[in-house]
Amino acid sequence: MNSYFEQLGRTVQQRWQQKNFSLEAFPELARIALDEAPPSENVDIEEMVQEFLANDDQPIQGQSGFGQPELLAFNDPRFYIQILFWMEGTTDIHQHEFSGAFHLMQGSSVHSEFDFVGAQSVTPHIRVGDLRLKKIELLETGRTVPITSGRECIHSLFHLDTPSVTVVVRTHHDPGTGPQYNYLPPHIAIDPIQADALTMRRKQLLDVLETIEYEGYVAQVSGMIESLDFERGFNTLHHTMDRLQALGEWQPVLAKFQQKHGELAEGVPATLAESLRRDTITQMRYQIDNPEHRFFLALVMNVEKSKDIQALISERFPNQSPIETILGWVEELIEPAEFGLSLLDGAFAFPESLDIQEQYDLLIDTVRHALEQGSESETAKHPEIHAALSGSCLRPLFREI
Ligand SMILES: [Fe+2]
Structure with a gap:
């Protein structure tokens, strides 16, 4: 000892x-x-x-x-x-x-x-x-x-x-x-160790249906959402969200849950969307071991507003502008992709006339503008790039400047 x-x-x-x-x-x-x-x-x-x-x-x-x-x-x-x-x-x-x-x-x-x-x-x-x-x-x-x-x-x-x-x-x-x-x-708050063996078995059974690409999968899940209570219905939605989104069937099933549970279900779409965003960041963290990049991911995962993110960056790196610090990380994290560029889970396509350096510059310039000017002015300038940024896990960076 x-x-x-x-x-x-x-x-x-x-x-x-x-x-x-x-x-x-x-x-x-x-x-x-x-x-x-x-x-x-x-x-x-x-x-x-x-x-x-x-x-x-x-x-x-x-x-x-x-x-x-x-x-x-x-x-x-x-x-x-x-x-x-x-x-x-x-x-x-x-x-x-x-x-x-x-x-x-x-x-x-x-x-x-x-x-x-x-x-x-x-x-x-x-x-x-x-x-x-x-x-x-x-x-x-x-x-x-x-x-x-x-x-x-x-x-x-x-x-x-x-x-x-x-x-x-x-x-x-x-x-x-x-x-x-x-x-x-x-x-949503959920008890993670509740031993609802029936729900666990149902999830496993749904996984089997998913793996064998059962053609009645969507109808089956939809039927469950219609008949199950809030807790088991929510667990089912959470578990099948990935698959339903891939099949383009997510919205109708979610709507069924909302119809059934009314006011109680009001916060569920935002919660499941955020859960997906956080899972994406968690997955990316497995590949990222640079402590500064991990810090950046921690901030976008946990902080909702750009000004709060910038304040924490200033606390850790007091001698440099937080916007310049973010731009430095963004530059390091951009990678060339088949269709253009990727930045974490964001995908960015550009006109073919732009060479790779011009694509980099345009993306970084768009991030800089959004950080400095707020989202509205940027929407007018490069709406597609900005929409892709706001749809990525970096969303909080462009919120409430
Ligand atoms: Fe704890």
Whole structure:
């Protein structure tokens, strides 16, 4: 067992015992213990890894669902300490059924916090409401952040470096604070571990129909949407969206869901569209390991407005104009394609008379204009290029200047 984490565990144990194991006291107590002797300054990660690999004297390993992988470094009946490695780096927007604090031992992250306002439970496993970004900040190595269980603490992390390593001092489970909702912005909260085996089997069966290219696939899904309740209907829509879009049958099926559920379904189209955009960014992140580009992706994934994106870029790179910084990244990310140019998931076609350099210049010029002047003036100048930019995952860059 690593001696640093054993000491940290004993300290937390003694101090919390003095507070009668009050749940309210735990997050701050954990934060202080981590900040007094920060793991980022006191733990040699390489040594810690070697010790874990070669020494059998380790706490019994658990399975929290976080980390790639997670190591359990200290275990007590009331709390434990885990070390989380993050290789791919983004968490869903989520809340916790546990409390404590996390510390960034290596790497840096974009941390977003949200409120879910006007929430209404449809079933015990799905809620509708309005997810609003409350705060977004850069966490550098050495930062410690308290975690509260329940609906007060809704957050997501986008890790910028590979691997990022966090240390979490946490309770096992805070009764009454579940479920541990995941949030699909802007309007849905869903319990990710609800064991609805019937829905799971139906999804698997739909996958079979998709794989064999069953000709009644669309009619089958459409029939399900007409007969199922909101929760199972939503899960079915979410699961089949890709396929239905590829078949050009998405809109009629979505309309059926809206007709059936009326007001309750108002936020569903925007939520599913955003889910697709975020999945696209998550997929792209697997191919992108430049920390600045990952930072750029984290911003467009999590921040809704251009001015907020620019403010965060200024915070990280204070000596240069945020627009120039964005343009630099855009230039690095543009790639030639068969039809013209691609920029992340955006595809841009140009008149054949333009050579490749002219195409680059025109695309960058359009991005610059949109960033500087706002979308309206740009729409008039290069409407097709601008429409492709606004339809790509970079959409927030061109919103509300
Ligand atoms: Fe979390």
